[in-house]
Amino acid sequence: MANPEEIEESSDEIVKKMMFVMRKAPHGTINPYEGLEVMLIVAAYDQDLSAVFLDDGVYAIKKGQDPKEIGVKDFSTTFRVLPGYGIEKIYVEKESLENRGLTVEDLLLEVEVVDKSEVTKLMQEQDVLFPF
Amino acid sequence: MKFGILILEGPYQHQSSDSAYNFAIAALEKGHEVSGVFLYNDGVNNATSFGDPPQDDRNVQEKWSKLAQEKGIDIVVCIAAGKRRGLIDDNLIKGTRISGLGQLTDLAISTDRLVTFGD
Amino acid sequence: MLFTVNKSPFLFGHLDSCLQYAIKDTPILLIEDGVYAASKGTSYEKKLKEALGKFEIYALGPDLKARGIASVIDGVKIVDYAGFVDLAEKHNVAPWI
Numbered sequence: 001m002a003n004p005e006e007i008e009e010s011s012d013e014i015v016k017k018m019m020f021v022m023r024k025a026p027h028g029t030i031n032p033y034e035g036l037e038v039m040l041i042v043a044a045y046d047q048d049l050s051a052v053f054l055d056d057g058v059y060a061i062k063k064g065q066d067p068k069e070i071g072v073k074d075f076s077t078t079f080r081v082l083p084g085y086g087i088e089k090i091y092v093e094k095e096s097l098e099n100r101g102l103t104v105e106d107l108l109l110e111v112e113v114v115d116k117s118e119v120t121k122l123m124q125e126q127d128v129l130f131p132f
Numbered sequence: 133m134k135f136g137i138l139i140l141e142g143p144y145q146h147q148s149s150d151s152a153y154n155f156a157i158a159a160l161e162k163g164h165e166v167s168g169v170f171l172y173n174d175g176v177n178n179a180t181s182f183g184d185p186p187q188d189d190r191n192v193q194e195k196w197s198k199l200a201q202e203k204g205i206d207i208v209v210c211i212a213a214g215k216r217r218g219l220i221d222d223n224l225i226k227g228t229r230i231s232g233l234g235q236l237t238d239l240a241i242s243t244d245r246l247v248t249f250g251d
Numbered sequence: 252m253l254f255t256v257n258k259s260p261f262l263f264g265h266l267d268s269c270l271q272y273a274i275k276d277t278p279i280l281l282i283e284d285g286v287y288a289a290s291k292g293t294s295y296e297k298k299l300k301e302a303l304g305k306f307e308i309y310a311l312g313p314d315l316k317a318r319g320i321a322s323v324i325d326g327v328k329i330v331d332y333a334g335f336v337d338l339a340e341k342h343n344v345a346p347w348i
């Protein structure tokens with residue numbers, strides 16, 4: 001029989017697989033930006049984190065964004081700090097890139113390119129999915 | 133089962149808040165626990181004390197306020213999203229509180245299932 | 252994993268998108284405006300029927316009623332909020348919003 005101490009896990013010890021599912025384009029909605037803010041905070045909690053950019057979410061990490069003339073803050077380059085914050089598993093979906101005429105060269109951070117079937121598999125493995 | 137709820141849209145403009153509320157009620161009726169609701173993005177607007185809909189319409193903010201108080205559900209407004217949208221302590225409806233994204237993280241860690249409603 | 256889809260397939264691509272990430276027997280729950288995808292006689296019916304061959308598709312009854320949708324495509328299972336809770340208890344939720 002296991003020790004009570006072994007059975008009871010404090011919230012400090014629970015490690016969940018959490019994935020940020022980034023499907024929205026930047027600026028049209030605040031979702032990628034406020035999604036990024038969640039990532040930066042959650043990163044401090046030693047969870048098993050990953051992010052996948054698919055559908056219009058690939059636009060959120062596209063190079064060359066300049067929102068000055070729409071009067072909106074540029075947050076795109078902040079995505080670059082994610083690995084430094086401990087979010088190293090950053091995926092981008094191949095089909096989403098291709099459908100938008102983009103390649104990894106167009107992106108402002110290093111990502112792992114995965115196809116739809118791999119995205120499906122990754123999502124199935126998660127305990128928590130944050131949609132942004 | 134312990135549920136956590138994340139709401140990403142404000143009241144009335146989208147159905148998210150109503151759907152979330154109805155889900156919460158159903159979960160409680162089934163004997164589950166709804167340990168917390170985190171309000172993010174425009175979802176923070178579900179916690180304003182200034183809501184004043186017509187008499188014949190539901191008062192979304194008050195429904196959440198009542199549920200929080202009656203069922204002990206911790207309804208948290210994200211401080212950053214709240215400040216951006218003008219939700220501060222002074223105009224928070226009873227039964228809700230302001231805190232940081234750490235609370236959302238705790239909710240995700242400590243519950244069995246996080247269910248998100250948004251648009 | 253349970254997908255929740257809350258937008259009409261005529262105006263938004265969310266349902267089309269999530270169908271590409273569903274695996275065999277994945278449950279997909281249509282809520283809010285998503286329930287329009289379950290209506291009979293629409294241009295989406297063929298696609299929905301194909302999806303029914305592979306996945307479990309549910310529609311939230313109160314949302315159907317709210318929109319005056321009296322009957323749904325054969326094979327779509329109607330659930331109430333209690334049924335929604337049951338699905339969320341069984342499966343991790345992927346909100347395709």
